[in-house]
Amino acid sequence: MSNKGVIALYVLPSLLLLLSIVYIPIVLTGYYGLNKWDGISPMSFIGFDNYKTLVQDQAFWQSAYHSLLLAVFSAISLIGYLAIALVLSGKIKGANLLRKIYLIPMLLSSVAIAQLWIKIYHPSNGVLNTFLNSIGISDPPSWLADPKVVLFSLFVPIVWQYAGFYILIYYAGLKNIPETLTEAARIDGANSWQIAMRIKLPLVTEIIKVTVVLSVVGSLKYFDLIYVMTDGGPNGASEVMASYMYHKAFRSFDFGYGSAIGFFLLLICLLATYLIRKATATKDTVQFH
Amino acid sequence: MKTEVIPAYPLGAPGAARQAGRRAGMGLMYLALILVAVLQILPLIWLMLFSLKNNQEVLGAPPFSIPTNPHWENYVNVWESGNIGVYFLNSVWITAGAVILTVLLASFVTYAVTRMKWRARSFVLGLFMVGLMIPVHSTLIPLFSTFQKLHLIDNPSSLILSYTAFNLPTTIMILLGFYYALPREVEEAAIMDGCSVNRMFLRIILPMTSSVLATTGIINMIYNWNEFIFVNTFISSDVYKTLTVGVQNFIGQYTTDWGAIGATLMISILPILLAFLIMSERIVEGISAGSVKG
Numbered sequence: 001m002s003n004k005g006v007i008a009l010y011v012l013p014s015l016l017l018l019l020s021i022v023y024i025p026i027v028l029t030g031y032y033g034l035n036k037w038d039g040i041s042p043m044s045f046i047g048f049d050n051y052k053t054l055v056q057d058q059a060f061w062q063s064a065y066h067s068l069l070l071a072v073f074s075a076i077s078l079i080g081y082l083a084i085a086l087v088l089s090g091k092i093k094g095a096n097l098l099r100k101i102y103l104i105p106m107l108l109s110s111v112a113i114a115q116l117w118i119k120i121y122h123p124s125n126g127v128l129n130t131f132l133n134s135i136g137i138s139d140p141p142s143w144l145a146d147p148k149v150v151l152f153s154l155f156v157p158i159v160w161q162y163a164g165f166y167i168l169i170y171y172a173g174l175k176n177i178p179e180t181l182t183e184a185a186r187i188d189g190a191n192s193w194q195i196a197m198r199i200k201l202p203l204v205t206e207i208i209k210v211t212v213v214l215s216v217v218g219s220l221k222y223f224d225l226i227y228v229m230t231d232g233g234p235n236g237a238s239e240v241m242a243s244y245m246y247h248k249a250f251r252s253f254d255f256g257y258g259s260a261i262g263f264f265l266l267l268i269c270l271l272a273t274y275l276i277r278k279a280t281a282t283k284d285t286v287q288f289h
Numbered sequence: 290m291k292t293e294v295i296p297a298y299p300l301g302a303p304g305a306a307r308q309a310g311r312r313a314g315m316g317l318m319y320l321a322l323i324l325v326a327v328l329q330i331l332p333l334i335w336l337m338l339f340s341l342k343n344n345q346e347v348l349g350a351p352p353f354s355i356p357t358n359p360h361w362e363n364y365v366n367v368w369e370s371g372n373i374g375v376y377f378l379n380s381v382w383i384t385a386g387a388v389i390l391t392v393l394l395a396s397f398v399t400y401a402v403t404r405m406k407w408r409a410r411s412f413v414l415g416l417f418m419v420g421l422m423i424p425v426h427s428t429l430i431p432l433f434s435t436f437q438k439l440h441l442i443d444n445p446s447s448l449i450l451s452y453t454a455f456n457l458p459t460t461i462m463i464l465l466g467f468y469y470a471l472p473r474e475v476e477e478a479a480i481m482d483g484c485s486v487n488r489m490f491l492r493i494i495l496p497m498t499s500s501v502l503a504t505t506g507i508i509n510m511i512y513n514w515n516e517f518i519f520v521n522t523f524i525s526s527d528v529y530k531t532l533t534v535g536v537q538n539f540i541g542q543y544t545t546d547w548g549a550i551g552a553t554l555m556i557s558i559l560p561i562l563l564a565f566l567i568m569s570e571r572i573v574e575g576i577s578a579g580s581v582k583g
Contacts, residue, residue, distance in 0.1 A: 003405075006486050010401035014394040014457055015413060021432065021454030022420050028431035039434065084325060087318045100569050101326045104333070107565055107572070108558045109515035111533040115540055115554055116336050125547070127335050127352040164329065165576065172577040221424035224517050228537060242426045249430050250522065259430050266427035273422055 026266055033260035038253045050260035059236060060261065063244040064268075066151060070240065071219035071272075073155050074162075075212055081163055082208070085170030086196050099171050102164030110161070110224035117157040118144070118229055144230055147237035154226055154238055161225070162218075166211055173207040174200055209280045216276060217269050241265050340364070340551030347547040363552035367539070372527055373556060376535030381560075383445050383531055384513040387452035391509050392502055394453065395460035400490055402461075403468040404476070420458040425518055433522055447523045448531075452513045459512075459579045460505045466578060467501040507568050508575035511561060532557045 033050050035043040054060055084102075088095045105113065120126050121143040132140045143153040177200060185195050201208075223242035226232065232239035232247065239247075245265060249258025339347050341359035367373050401407075402414050432451065433442070441447040475497070479489050495502070517533040524530050530538070536557050543549050565572060 004407075007401055007405055007407050010397040010405075010490075011413060014398045015416070017394070017450065017454045018417060018420055018457060021451055022423055022428060023416070025428035025431035025435075026423060028435075029427050032430060039430075084322065087322060090318075092319070092322065098322055098326055100565075100573060102329050103573065103576070104562075104565065105329055106576075107511050107515075107561050109517065109533050109561075111515075111517050111537050112554050112558050115536065115550065116332055119339075119547070119550070120332060120335075125348055127332075130352050160329065160332070163325070168573060168577055217422065221426060223426065228517075242424070245426050246429075246518075250433075255430055255434070262424075262427040262430060265424055269422060269424050 026263070029259045029266070030263045031259075032256060033263045035256045035259075037256040037259075039249075039255040040253075043256070046256070050257050051264075053257065054260050054264060059239070060241075060244055062236060063232075063239040063241050066238060067220050067222070067240045067242075069151060070155065070158070070222060071216045074158070074215040074219045077159055077163075078166060078208070078211055078215060081166040082170050082201075084163075085167045085174055086200065088167065088171055089174035089200075090192065095171075099164070099168055102167050104164065105161050106163075106165045108161075111228050113157055113161055114225045114228035117160075117225075121153060145234055147234055150230060150234065150238045154229060157229075158222070158225060162215075166215070169207060169211055170204065173204040177203050205280075209276070212280070213273055213276050216272050220269055220272060221265060241268070336551055336554055339547050340555045341548070342551075343548050344546065360548055363548040364556065367549050367553045368556065372530075372535060373532075373539065373553060375528060376530050376532045377556065379445070379529060379535075380514055380531040380533075383448055383452075384510055386445075387449045387456070387513045388506050388509045390449060391453045391456045391460050392506050395457055395464055395505065396495065396498065396502070397490075398457070399461055399464040399468050400494055403465065404494075405486075414461075417458045417461050420455075421462075425455065429518070429522060436523060442523055443525050443529060445524075445529050448516075448519055451519050451523075452509075452516060456509050456512055460509060463505050463508070463575055463578045464498070464501060467498060471497060503568070504571045504575040504578070507564060507571050508579060510564065511572070514561060 032043070034045060034047060036046045036049075037043040088099060092098075120128050123129060123142060128143070129140050141149045144150055181199060181203075182195050185199055190198070221242050222240060223246070226238055226240055227243050227246065230238045232243045241261065242265065245258050245261040248254045248261060335352055338353060338356065340363060341356045341361065342350070343360050343363075346354075346356055368377075398413075398417070402410055432447075436442045436444075436447045441450075471494075475493060476489060479493055484493070515533060516531075517537075520531050520534045521537075524534065527535075536553050539553055540550050
């Protein structure tokens with residue numbers, strides 16, 4: 001067998017799969033977005049009409065605003081995860097066990113988490129309201145039915161789900177810092193707070209950037225848990241971009257418009273990645289190898 | 290232990306005060322860390338408890354009370370009545386199929402990228418890495434209509450293909466680090482002995498990478514087991530549904546039977562919890578390797 005043949009044998013199956021399941025579909029999504037199509041009858045080409053509708057679609061922009069809120073919340077909560085990881089990476093006994101416990105929710109399916117939290121928020125028998133009642137709060141808000149609190153109620157299980165993941169990533173990065181550096185600072189009289197802020201944090205900026213991208217882009221395309229817990233309701237109050245797209249395509253059978261939203265979502269995710277990368281770009285990065 | 294260098298303060302006996310302050314600080318930090326851990330597992334403990342109760346106990350007794358005689362029949366009932374057994378088996382074999390395919394194909398690609406010289410190498414690797422950022426929803430409609438044309442809608446192979454394609458990038462990323470670090474001496478000796486490329490891959494590389502294969506395997510298992518949107522979109526018959534969608538439908542019908550819902554959820558997460566108990570070290574390693582190196 002020639003060299004080329006061998007390489008093709010090893011690479012082509014995966015490459016074809018990647019192209020046909022990931023790359024060709026995103027091109028097709030962009031193209032379907034230029035058509036009027038219900039998924040069954042033939043498509044008819046309508047140019048940029050779907051995209052023009054999208055620009056003026058109040059409901060879409062509301063869902064985009066919710067996705068953005070989610071992204072901002074998620075990015076802010078990274079500070080808390082980082083603080084926990086900083087504490088954890090000090091000389092803490094049982095740190096390894098703790099970070100594993102933190103991780104457990106992230107390993108479970110969003111559907112199971114969503115169903116569990118529906119029960120936690122249950123108006124009469126949920127553990128949350130039972131607890132609130134016991135400390136004297138007798139009229140808690142209806143967590144998932146009140147348009148004013150529903151986004152917040154959804155955000156809590158999302159934090160619960162992902163906290164361990166980010167703590168784990170930060171912890172790994174912080175543990176990577178050579179101890180000679182922190183010890184040297186301590187001998188020079190720096191206290192733990194100074195060591196954390198002046199030495200450890202600057203050395204994990206690369207990791208922080210990666211996590212900001214992960215959490216923002218992850219939030220912009222977030223779907224599963226919201227779809228199961230509220231299905232975008234009540235009355236669109238928790239609709240996000242991905243759930244809006246899904247409803248348009250697979251519930252209203254507007255495949256053309258759904259595709260336009262899907263393509264727009266792709267552009268937003270790529271743009272967000274690019275912008276965050278650019279905004280946080282630094283010339284030099286620290287490596288300890 | 291290291292000896293502390295305490296600067297000479299003009300104030301009296303700062304050492305003892307600092308020591309006490311540090312100890313109190315440590316205590317507070319421990320408390321905070323443990324509080325977070327409790328918050329992370331408390332909902333799951335509550336779930337486990339109500340999965341063993343009947344409605345009377347759920348509605349009457351305090352939420353964290355231990356059921357006096359646990360209703361294990363909740364588990365038996367949902368397993369038998371609600372197709373949960375079928376969904377479970379579907380999850381098992383679809384997950385297994387996709388895991389094996391992904392790990393094998395990713396090993397092929399990583400082998401070719403790290404051990405062979407060819408021109409499009411970095412471009413192809415780049416394609417896989419950018420694939421990490423593509424939202425699933427941006428591919429959903431074309432995949433749905435294409436699978437429909439190929440009569441693969443309501444057919445588990447649409448799931449296995451999609452899972453494999455979307456998990457290849459992470460899997461390759463984890464494998465790459467390991468392959469680069471792998472010492473070349475064994476391979477060089479094998480080439481001297483006239484070993485062919487394929488033999489080398491099967492007899493030498495795959496066995497040498499078995500530990501990282503286990504890591505990628507368990508990570509893939511978790512992703513596939515939990516996957517929801519593809520099953521929800523591509524599969525309509527009960528006989529092919531996996532646990533995530535099955536659980537979702539089942540619970541929709543039994544909104545008032547807490548014990549049944551709890552048992553269903555427990556059944557759906559138990560395999561993951563079990564895998565976590567056995568392989569937590571690998572899971573931690575895989576998740577940190579698969580996310581940061583991008």
